[in-house]
Amino acid sequence: MATTGKIIKCRAAVAWEPHKTLSIEEIEVAPPKSHEVRIKILASGICGSDSSALSTVLSDIKFPVILGHEAVGIVESIGSGVTIVKPGDKVIPLFVPYCGVCRSCKSTNSNMCHKNEFGSRSGLMEDKTTRFTCKGKPIHTFFSTSTFTEYTVVSDICVAKVNSHAPIETCLIGCGFGTGYGAAINTAKVTPGSTCAVFGLGGVGFSTIIGCKISGAARIIGIGYHKEKFPLAIELGATECINPKDYNKPIQEVIADMTNGGVDYSFECAGRIETMTIALESTYMGSGITVILGATPSNEKLSIDPGLLITGRTLKGSIYGGWKSQEDVPKLVTDYMAKKFKLDFLVGQTIPLEKINDAFQLMKSGAVGRNIVLF
Structure with a gap:
């Protein structure tokens, strides 16, 4: 793609501080480094965990941050060493990684990969830097994914290739469902x-x-x-x-x-x-x-x-329901497309990024259904 290896400027919903509304900003997204994947986000669900992070119910979240962890998108480019996906693949980012080599990933009794962000909550990539910049300031990553943005960068252990015809509602498989x-x-x-x-x-x-x-x-x-x-x-x-x-x-x-x-x-x-x-x-x-x-x-x-x-x-x-994320998410998408279960019941409404704060308020009111941001 024409953007491969270049910084991408795009829109994102940035949480500058806890307990404040998100701000729609132009950000810069750096190219992926070794074993990283840059994704063009197509749709992102808004989950209760995003609200919990903003309200500090989930503690130790680093601000400023781009929230969101429930999405579907298209691989824009890949860093060296990436073999699991290629540019053009449809993917779901994974907030629970799957390295495939740690004790948990090798166990049939656990899906909590040791490289998860739940303990440290550093809000950074593995090299302790971020790929997001806004107004000259570094922006943290949320749960290894950050999907309230037109483009994001994730580790290759935090992405699953799915059916190329998977509809936008399959983003909800990535967390809530x-x-x-x-x-x-x-x-x-x-x-x-x-x-x-x-x-x-x-x-x-x-x-x-x-x-x-x-x-x-x-x-x-x-x-x-x-x-x-x-x-x-x-x-x-x-x-x-x-x-x-x-x-x-x-x-x-x-x-x-x-x-x-x-x-x-x-x-x-x-x-x-x-x-x-x-x-x-x-x-x-x-x-x-x-x-x-x-x-x-x-x-x-x-x-x-x-x-x-x-x-x-x-x-x-x-x-995450005990699923081995990278292995099981593609199977869940296949099951959905085979009509084994429904997802439409989870969809409240689809909204543009500019209305994301309205969606957060609806969620607090207890309204039925996830709101999905379309990019």
Whole structure:
């Protein structure tokens, strides 16, 4: 391409400071270095984690930063040593990398590659520099991806080649859908005929419901405070939905009464400490499994009665639904294009980059569906 090896000037939504609206700026994107890929972003979903970073619920995020981690795009150019993709390939950036050689990548029990950004949150490439500049200032990268920009640069362990005909909504496989769907299939390993409870009816919760249904769960209970979301939950596979405000006793007791002592599997998708405990208490005493998906502020700590675990329950966490990102994302896109599952339920509206702050406000209001930025 004509831009290969050159600095690209393009538009991006820059977060200069926490708790402030994003600013649409012209930035400079440097060419990819060795084992890096520069991507022209086609579409990017706006995820709750982006809002959590801006509000510092996710701590230690370095500002200024370009947020976004849920996208689909086209490879513009590659650095030396890159073999997994070539210019012109359609790709999904990966916020959970896959190096293929660390203990986690080699294990069948983990997908948390050691080169992830969750621990250090340096906001930099592997050489400790950034490829983004705005007004002469370096701009940090978010979760190894930074997709609220027309062009981004990622490591070659943070990109997956997908079907060239993949539509824009497949960007949601890169985080929200993949997280919830995989939590049911990979992390909990929901079994046919089982009972499930899903706490939090947002994009991740809805995706979890689909995973439970595809796994053959006989009963899937959606729990949330917004009754307007119940019809969609039912359409996606929930057998019933309940609102804790409608009962005069703890919701975990209600669920126990409904399911002969508790569900086989529960999923916390709301990111609330108190809900995590409730989800655990909602499972069956001897064998219930609870999976935590929601992110909470780093200063909040989970305190539980050890007796809940000693008597047979299991509490698990899940990052990106347990998927081996570079290996599994192309398969998920293929499954979607084969109509194995839906994604349109996650799409609220498509918007231009200039309206990204409006989309953040809609997300805070609890509106159904992800907003997708089109570039």
